[in-house]
Amino acid sequence: MSRPGLAVNVAGIRMKNPVTTASGTFGFGPEYAPYVDLNRLGAIVVKGTTLKPRAGNPPPRIVETPAGILNAIGLQNPGVEHFIAEALPYLRQFDLPVIVNIAGDTEDDYARLAARLERAPGVAGLEVNISCPNVHKGGLQFGVDPEAAAGVVRAVKAVTTRPVIVKLSPNVTSIVEIAEAAAAAGADALSMINTLLGMAIDIKHRRPFLANVTGGLSGPAVRPVAVRAVWQVYRAVKLPIIGMGGVVTAADALELIMAGATAVAVGTASFVNPRAAMDVIDGLEKFMTDNGVRDINELVGAAHGKDGK
Amino acid sequence: MVSLKSAVLAEVLENREVAAGIRLLWLDAPAVCRAAAPGQFVHVRCAENLDPLLRRPLSIHAVERGKGRMALLYQVAGRGTALLAARRPGDRLDVLGPLGHGFTIPAPGRRMALVGGGIGAAPLFFLCQELAERDVSGYILAGARSREQLIVPSLPAAGPPDEWLAPGRFVRRAATDDGSAGHHGPVTDLLAPLLAGREVDAVYACGPRGMLQAVCALLKRYRVPGQVSLEERMGCGVGACLACACRTAGEDGRPSGYQRVCVEGPVFAADAVLWEDRI
Numbered sequence: 001m002s003r004p005g006l007a008v009n010v011a012g013i014r015m016k017n018p019v020t021t022a023s024g025t026f027g028f029g030p031e032y033a034p035y036v037d038l039n040r041l042g043a044i045v046v047k048g049t050t051l052k053p054r055a056g057n058p059p060p061r062i063v064e065t066p067a068g069i070l071n072a073i074g075l076q077n078p079g080v081e082h083f084i085a086e087a088l089p090y091l092r093q094f095d096l097p098v099i100v101n102i103a104g105d106t107e108d109d110y111a112r113l114a115a116r117l118e119r120a121p122g123v124a125g126l127e128v129n130i131s132c133p134n135v136h137k138g139g140l141q142f143g144v145d146p147e148a149a150a151g152v153v154r155a156v157k158a159v160t161t162r163p164v165i166v167k168l169s170p171n172v173t174s175i176v177e178i179a180e181a182a183a184a185a186g187a188d189a190l191s192m193i194n195t196l197l198g199m200a201i202d203i204k205h206r207r208p209f210l211a212n213v214t215g216g217l218s219g220p221a222v223r224p225v226a227v228r229a230v231w232q233v234y235r236a237v238k239l240p241i242i243g244m245g246g247v248v249t250a251a252d253a254l255e256l257i258m259a260g261a262t263a264v265a266v267g268t269a270s271f272v273n274p275r276a277a278m279d280v281i282d283g284l285e286k287f288m289t290d291n292g293v294r295d296i297n298e299l300v301g302a303a304h305g306k307d308g309k
Numbered sequence: 310m311v312s313l314k315s316a317v318l319a320e321v322l323e324n325r326e327v328a329a330g331i332r333l334l335w336l337d338a339p340a341v342c343r344a345a346a347p348g349q350f351v352h353v354r355c356a357e358n359l360d361p362l363l364r365r366p367l368s369i370h371a372v373e374r375g376k377g378r379m380a381l382l383y384q385v386a387g388r389g390t391a392l393l394a395a396r397r398p399g400d401r402l403d404v405l406g407p408l409g410h411g412f413t414i415p416a417p418g419r420r421m422a423l424v425g426g427g428i429g430a431a432p433l434f435f436l437c438q439e440l441a442e443r444d445v446s447g448y449i450l451a452g453a454r455s456r457e458q459l460i461v462p463s464l465p466a467a468g469p470p471d472e473w474l475a476p477g478r479f480v481r482r483a484a485t486d487d488g489s490a491g492h493h494g495p496v497t498d499l500l501a502p503l504l505a506g507r508e509v510d511a512v513y514a515c516g517p518r519g520m521l522q523a524v525c526a527l528l529k530r531y532r533v534p535g536q537v538s539l540e541e542r543m544g545c546g547v548g549a550c551l552a553c554a555c556r557t558a559g560e561d562g563r564p565s566g567y568q569r570v571c572v573e574g575p576v577f578a579a580d581a582v583l584w585e586d587r588i
Contacts, residue, residue: 027549034314055566062542062552067360076551076567220359248359271545272362275315
């Protein structure tokens with residue numbers, strides 16, 4: 001039997017396999033290049049990028065929780081001009097679709113970022129971050145309100161020809177409602193989930209562990225939430241989904257794929273194992289070989305059975 | 310095709326308690342030893358499953374390159390280090406490194422003060438090993454809460470053999486908070502007169518945040534250069550996650566933003582670290 005087909009297409013972004021990196025967990029690529037051959041990734045989603053450089057939150061920015069972590073980095077990044085001048089030329093040497101995660105304080109910020117990146121060669125797609133829980137303006141405020149989410153998506157779509165992936169927050173009553181609003185506003189794909197808003201207290205010092213008080217929960221602890229979100233949105237919205245949340249192994253990735261994700265992102269797991277994304281790719285291929293699956297696309301939404309779409 | 314780095318599965322050779330709650334772990338890790346420099350750390354996976362999830366950054370305590378052996382000195386402080394304490398000789402430990410930016414090796418003829426506080430003194434042994442063959446002299450100043458926690462110099466078993474410490478070129482002094490060994494008071498009490506008397510050209514320090522801050526204040530007052538090794542809660546250890554942020558100043562002394570303790574550090578120039586931005 002020939003090798004199974006791992007290639008997927010997310011709204012026109014052709015990926016050689018369905019595995020990408022979750023924004024903020026893989027830097028801009030060079031950080032992990034000593035450990036992995038970036039050419040093997042299906043795509044890379046880079047650190048959240050803003051119009052101007054951002055210093056980020058004061059430390060402590062991270063604390064460990066059961067099978068997970070809380071982080072409050074606060075979108076520290078060198079700004080879009082630096083990204084275009086330094087990070088993008090580096091990434092273009094690889095055979096790798098580059099998806100740029102963009103974040104702003106206002107609708108206009110998102111539009112200006114998208115317009116600026118429209119003129120930058122080598123950007124395969126935009127991931128619109130309306131779900132960062134760790135900044136005080138923008139971010140999550142757009143991700144919890146269907147009209148605000150739709151406004152950002154329309155503003156970005158008006159100025160870009162690149163596929164627009166909208167990253168959704170699980171910190172909502174109905175993720176389907178936000179997904180539908182993003183789809184109606186013209187989103188080309190959805191990614192989910194961003195981190196869950198959480199908190200931990202240092203009982204010895206009687207204060208929050210994180211300087212930002214609250215942070216975003218990620219890691220294996222959140223995976224069932226991600227599987228549920230992908231499942232619900234897959235049934236309601238006809239857009240490709242990039243699933244993420246606690247993926248450590250190929251089995252974890254398969255849960256998200258069978259729930260309805262066309263692609264999956266490896267995030268926090270890279271901190272534990274720099275090769276985690278490679279291990280997921282290898283594991284997917286082995287699962288397919290062992291189970292006689294010829295094309296990964298056959299597994300997308302497979303858990304929905306006949307009553308799926 | 311460039312060859313890729315990877316974490317190694319290092320065999321545990323020895324893992325024993327050498328002071329109250331402080332353990333010495335020897336690992337068979339030739340590749341890590343070859344690349345390691347004083348002040349660098351390794352990122353150690355303590356759990357075999359996913360809880361606790363993150364690796365633990367531990368500074369390299371000693372290296373025997375000829376034997377391919379490396380020692381880590383750690384304090385059992387939480388779930389991760391408790392799991393580490395349970396590892397037995399023959400077990401394999403997932404180790405990523407060496408990582409980070411270590412101490413600058415001083416030029417010949419320099420007179421140094423090496424200041425360690427508590428478990429933070431761990432990397433000074435490796436530094437002393439590297440200095441043993443060089444014409445560098447000065448003082449090793451070790452502080453701890455009490456005699457039981459004192460790592461230098463009352464516990465030679467915890468460190469390299471005495472000859473590595475190049476006695477005769479380094480004078481060793483201790484300070485304890487409770488007076489149970491050496492000077493009764495903070496280790497900075499031992500440093501201040503050396504700085505005032507112009508007896509050292511530079512100071513390298515590692516230890517708790519409060520001690521480092523006090524060392525940096527003395528260095529500024531006496532206008533002596535130095536390097537400090539910082540600890541911060543860490544995520545990836547390779548510079549991607551930006552969790553281990555340290556606020557730093559540029560060459561003009563003005564705040565220049567956050568740097569990564571895991572990549573630009575853990576060792577920073579003493580005058581680059583800004584201490585105020587912390588809850």
